[in-house]
Amino acid sequence: MNGYAFTLGPAALIALPGRALFWPDRGLLIVSDLHLGKSERMARRGGALLPPYDTAATLARLDADLQVTGAQSVICLGDSFDDTAAGLGLGDEDRATLSRLMQGRDWTWVLGNHDPHPAGFAGRHCNELTLDGITLRHIAGISEGPEISGHYHPKTRLAGQARACFVTDGTRLIMPAYGAYTGGLWCDAPAIAGLFGAGAVAILTGKSAVAVPL
Numbered sequence: 266m267n268g269y270a271f272t273l274g275p276a277a278l279i280a281l282p283g284r285a286l287f288w289p290d291r292g293l294l295i296v297s298d299l300h301l302g303k304s305e306r307m308a309r310r311g312g313a314l315l316p317p318y319d320t321a322a323t324l325a326r327l328d329a330d331l332q333v334t335g336a337q338s339v340i341c342l343g344d345s346f347d348d349t350a351a352g353l354g355l356g357d358e359d360r361a362t363l364s365r366l367m368q369g370r371d372w373t374w375v376l377g378n379h380d381p382h383p384a385g386f387a388g389r390h391c392n393e394l395t396l397d398g399i400t401l402r403h404i405a406g407i408s409e410g411p412e413i414s415g416h417y418h419p420k421t422r423l424a425g426q427a428r429a430c431f432v433t434d435g436t437r438l439i440m441p442a443y444g445a446y447t448g449g450l451w452c453d454a455p456a457i458a459g460l461f462g463a464g465a466v467a468i469l470t471g472k473s474a475v476a477v478p479l
Contacts, residue, residue, distance in 0.1 A: 266333060269474035273438050274399050274411030280431045280468045284441045285330040286413070291396070294334055297342035297403075297415025298377070299323050300444035301355065320359045322445035328366060337370055340394075342415040342440060343377025343403025377403040377416065405460055411436050417457050418442035420449030421467045423477065432457060432479060434465035441470055452479060
């Protein structure tokens with residue numbers, strides 16, 4: 266498996282180049298900020314008109330990561346849909362693809378600021394959950410132990426090119442945005458850098474997962 270292995274608290278994890286996080290001991294795939302339906306939401310609200318292929322592209326990436334890992338459990342860490350209406354309004358083909366990916370898997374939707382209400386799909390819905398002492402939530406908070414979150418869409422540069430990245434110091438982890446049309450916040454911005462101490466790294470995504478000092 267092409268990924269970057271590291272530990273967070275008691276867990277041995279793998280950051281995948283496609284922006285997902287794999288927890289092998291649990292057979293668990295974690296993704297954040299899919300923002301499904303973003304192009305539809307922007308058109309509906311009079312924003313920029315984007316090619317309406319973002320949801321299909323994001324689900325294709327998710328399908329590939331599920332295939333390569335064999336994960337039987339999935340946690341989506343919030344902002345899975347660009348808003349509640351976008352989730353309810355997914356096209357028939359995208360809805361069928363997502364339902365197929367969910368089939369036979371234990372699926373958890375952590376609610377985010379873009380999708381504070383369930384969007385009509387089965388699975389477990391919650392504001393946060395804890396596994397093996399690790400708290401999983403959408404926005405980084407104050408935790409007594411290790412934490413995994415999303416929300417900030419961190420990105421950094423390598424050889425002059427912007428790349429989405431994970432950010433971690435071994436106790437806290439912020440996930441990259443998984444969605445095809447999602448932007449990003451530079452990981453040296455105070456909102457991100459201020460959450461980490463010395464020794465934090467950015468794990469860049471793309472063709473390979475590479476760790477560089479924050």
